[in-house]
Amino acid sequence: MIDAVKAAVVLFVAVVVQASILGGYSPLGGPADLLLVVVLSLALLRGAVFGAVAGFGAGLLLDVANLSTLGFTSLLLTIAGFWIGRYGETTARDRFHAPYVSVLVVTVLYAFCALALRFVLGERVPAHAVLTGLPAGVLWNLILTWPIYGVIRRLFPPVDAFDRTYDVRLLA
Amino acid sequence: MPRNRTARVAVLGSPVQRSATSGSSSARSSAFRRRVVVGFLIVASLVLLTVSFRSNALDGIEGAGVSVLRPFEIAANRVAAPFRDATTWTRGLFRAKSQNRVLTRKVEELNREVAGYKAARAANAYLERLLQYERAPSFPQDANRYNQVAAQVLTSPTVFDQTITIAAGSNRSIAVQDVVITADGLVGQVTKVEGDVSRVMLITDPDSAVRAVDEREQSAIGILEPGSPGDTLSLTSVGKDKTVETGDTIVTAGSPGGGKLPSIFPANIPIGAVTFVGQNETDIYKEIQVQPFVDLSSLHSVLVLVPKATKPAKK
Numbered sequence: 001m002i003d004a005v006k007a008a009v010v011l012f013v014a015v016v017v018q019a020s021i022l023g024g025y026s027p028l029g030g031p032a033d034l035l036l037v038v039v040l041s042l043a044l045l046r047g048a049v050f051g052a053v054a055g056f057g058a059g060l061l062l063d064v065a066n067l068s069t070l071g072f073t074s075l076l077l078t079i080a081g082f083w084i085g086r087y088g089e090t091t092a093r094d095r096f097h098a099p100y101v102s103v104l105v106v107t108v109l110y111a112f113c114a115l116a117l118r119f120v121l122g123e124r125v126p127a128h129a130v131l132t133g134l135p136a137g138v139l140w141n142l143i144l145t146w147p148i149y150g151v152i153r154r155l156f157p158p159v160d161a162f163d164r165t166y167d168v169r170l171l172a
Numbered sequence: 173m174p175r176n177r178t179a180r181v182a183v184l185g186s187p188v189q190r191s192a193t194s195g196s197s198s199a200r201s202s203a204f205r206r207r208v209v210v211g212f213l214i215v216a217s218l219v220l221l222t223v224s225f226r227s228n229a230l231d232g233i234e235g236a237g238v239s240v241l242r243p244f245e246i247a248a249n250r251v252a253a254p255f256r257d258a259t260t261w262t263r264g265l266f267r268a269k270s271q272n273r274v275l276t277r278k279v280e281e282l283n284r285e286v287a288g289y290k291a292a293r294a295a296n297a298y299l300e301r302l303l304q305y306e307r308a309p310s311f312p313q314d315a316n317r318y319n320q321v322a323a324q325v326l327t328s329p330t331v332f333d334q335t336i337t338i339a340a341g342s343n344r345s346i347a348v349q350d351v352v353i354t355a356d357g358l359v360g361q362v363t364k365v366e367g368d369v370s371r372v373m374l375i376t377d378p379d380s381a382v383r384a385v386d387e388r389e390q391s392a393i394g395i396l397e398p399g400s401p402g403d404t405l406s407l408t409s410v411g412k413d414k415t416v417e418t419g420d421t422i423v424t425a426g427s428p429g430g431g432k433l434p435s436i437f438p439a440n441i442p443i444g445a446v447t448f449v450g451q452n453e454t455d456i457y458k459e460i461q462v463q464p465f466v467d468l469s470s471l472h473s474v475l476v477l478v479p480k481a482t483k484p485a486k487k
Binding site (some may be wrong): 019055069070082121124150 | 205206207209210213215216217218219220221222223224225230234237238241244245247249252256268326327328329330331332333335337366369371378464469470471
């Protein structure tokens with residue numbers, strides 16, 4: 001419960017900062033996505049369900065803040081949070097490279113999925129702008145990962161003992 | 173293997189207070205719960221996406237939500253303002269030196285031109301009076317036709333979404349299709365209005381089209397549309413016989429007199445400068461690229477031109 005409250009506050013701050021400050025800046029041609037990094041960090045540390053719920057809530061809030069199509073960002077962030085949550089639960093939560101690999105891969109996939117979803121919705125697909133800005137976006141997100149993951153890890157210390165035990169099978 | 177082994181052995185030293193059977197069942201229920209939650213969230217997202225995309229049913233909720241978020245966005249903007257200003261100032265400083273030389277030369281040229289224009293303008297005004305010539309609204313010449321509502325910009329455009337949210341809505345009599353400008357030039361038009369916020373479609377949005385004209389060559393009228401790359405514009409439908417040059421200023425053309433579908437943009441609002449002019453044998457029109465005067469990616473505040481004449485509220 002405390003985790004949920006803390007996560008709600010962290011995500012709310014991230015949405016406000018993303019919508020009103022970072023959203024419009026594209027230094028070196030690509031924007032930083034603070035919200036994505038926060039959602040992935042939470043998902044890595046708290047698992048798939050927590051990550052998916054965090055992604056859904058944060059995405060919905062961002063769509064509301066931008067007065068854009070509701071459900072667009074929440075769909076993408078739900079899937080991202082769930083996937084990275086599973087990655088954390090099953091493979092690599094304690095490894096140093098886990099948050100960086102997660103952010104790298106998801107930033108790229110997020111961009112392509114956003115383009116695909118826009119295409120499906122019949123909206124403009126600015127593929128050239130997205131692809132040329134992608135390397136810078138990945139760079140900024142990786143730079144953000146170090147402090148953001150550090151802060152999130154302090155706020156949400158790992159609780160491995162509970163969610164790893166069910167992976168053990170006793171052989172008869 | 174002894175039959176009476178404990179779970180302690182299996183988990184390499186960490187004690188687990190449950191049997192193998194219950195552990196497996198717990199894993200299954202956990203996986204089931206996980207799938208149910210994620211499935212529900214994805215379905216909820218898709219439902220929201222569909223409803224939001226196909227109708228305006230969620231607009232009220234969205235408007236209420238954005239009103240709640242507004243104070244926080246304003247606070248974040250205030251906190252970020254000094255850093256943003258410092259960045260802009262530093263960038264401007266580097267640019268200013270090189271621009272200074274160019275501008276000094278240009279000022280000398282323009283001073284010479286202005287002397288000629290003053291005489292032409294006086295003659296033009298006299299002739300217009302003589303002919304009782306009716307003009308379409310223009311700005312700022314017809315500034316008294318509009319109430320100018322200054323509003324802070326709450327959200328910035330992204331590569332996907334060339335719109336901004338501003339901190340003024342129907343509470344300030346803003347309506348859909350009101351024109352939005354800054355001191356530098358045209359920004360866009362209002363596309364959605366809530367109680368105390370509005371959404372503005374920028375001129376770089378793919379759905380935007382502005383009737384525009386070359387200020388120097390008044391017969392070069394075309395439609396200004398978003399170009400590629402995303403922060404530039406493209407002036408289309410300008411015939412090859414028109415003389416458009418790099419550096420020319422493009423302004424809104426307003427409406428041709430007596431049109432049934434008048435342009436929502438008053439005439440003479442600066443839009444941008446021509447950066448490229450080209451033509452080839454297969455195209456029937458010139459290819460003209462325009463760089464907007466307004467830096468649309470870092471808007472702090474804008475001015476909404478609200479026509480004084482009463483008009484039906486659109487939303």
